[in-house]
Amino acid sequence: MLLILSLILGLGLSTAEGYSSKDLLTWMQASNFGYQVLQQALNDNQSATASEMSCLAEVRLLLQGAEGKSLPALRVLDAWGKFPQGLLYGHFMDMGNYESCLSLDLNKSLGSSITIKAEAKYCLSRIQFESLLLEAAGADALTLSIGTCIPSSCSAAQLSRWLQGHLQDMFGENSTGTTLVQEQDCALSHKEPMNGLDWFAVSILILLCTLVLLATILDYGEVSIKLLGTFSHSLVDWTPLRYFLHHQGGRKSRLPKWLAFLLWILSLSLVATVIFAVYPYTQDGVEDISPLAGAFYLCCSRIAWPLALCWIIWACQNGLAPIINDFLSWTFWQPLSKISYCLYIWHLLVETVHIARIKTSLHFSDYDAILRFWSDFGITLLVSLFMHLFVEVPLGRLELELLRSRKKPEVKSQPPEADNSSQLTAIPVTSISRQNLVDP
Secondary structure, three states, rough: OHHHHHHHHHHOOOOOOOOOHHHHHHHHHHHHHHHHHHHHHHOOOOOOHHHHHHHHHHHHHHHHHOOOOHHHHHHHHHOOOOOOOOOHHHOEEEOOOHHHHHHHHHHHOOOOOOEEEEEEEEEEEEEEEEOOOHHOOOOOOEEEEEEEEEEEEEEEEEHHHHHHHHHHHHHHOOOOOOOOOOOOHHEHHHOOOOOHHHHHHHHHHHHHHHHHHHHHHOOOOOOHHHHHOOOOOOOOOOOOHHHHHHHOOOOOOOOOHHHHHHHHHHHHHHHHHHHHHHHHHEEEEEEEEOOOHHHHHHHHHHHHHHHHHHHHHHHOOOOOHHHHHHHOOHHHHHHHHOOOHHHHHHHHHHHHHHHHOOOOOOOHHHHHHHHHHHHHHHHHHHHHHHHHHHHHHHHHHHHHHHHHHHHHOOOOOOOOOOOOOOOOOOOOOOOOOHHHHOOO
């Protein structure tokens, strides 16, 4: 691969006219952020423990290998990040090469003259500066995040000291004492063994899949398609409106045109206010929203949005919005409505996992945002469908069976048959006035 890359870069340039590999190494050492920072380890007098001393020895061997043009050693330095390009455009991070760092074999990089741990360690450093051209956006400071790659025996505290020493040499100022690297921002190639809670979760998942498989085999050919609709989620989540529509009994109410028009204006105004109320605070040169205004927005927006939707639902129910009603009643939405609750639960987790797994710098554009949206939506759809069929539907059916078993059939007592022989002829009761009218 390196040979092919060298051929591509060297097309049209003869060897005599090109620079030597030593010149390339000199350029790399002069511009490589990792090479400059690790030079501070040569003068580190604060490391005292055995692990820290082992780290210093490994870093010295790493630098010697880089100066000797050792390709494995150069790969360690090449995995480092650098000063973010496009800083004034808004790029504040260069994560380096995460995969390359953790895949390195330091036995080859550092040699066999010292006992070392044969793995590398990736850490993300965070260097804070005063705000630069961002005062208008309300930012008091900016933080540059740069990926690093060091031997696994080195600690985050050592790397933080080396970074501070490099910045002090470059800026000519005393160190601020701020911790630039934390151990929680570091990762190793090996994974931690599963603990008891992990095994418990795996056991529950295996048990759940087994029960679903057995139930599917037993009910094969007998399960009605109606079971897929065990849990139907109403679009009306506001309890008073649901109660009102239930007691309306399908009857359509009529409103004066002026009142319906006024309610439409009010509903659309609430929707627009919830969406665009905080938009002015995102513009340049505008101060941050005050705590009182922010709290007022968070509180009232949770009420205004369902109120606006309640009017739209009521209008569709009573024939005041036929086009909207036809669109919302389209059978195309029925499959999604079955898994709407699972979509609501799992979409945030899918987005969190997607963001947490980012290991390289990203380029932002409208097209990239579209790709990310559809990838998140597709994965969320698959996860929600799986959880709906394997969890929601079986538990819904189990709930129905339990409720059905609790209902005892009512035994109606039969009235005793009448005995005609024992019945007496009923004599009508006459009033006193009637008796007075009867002749003796």
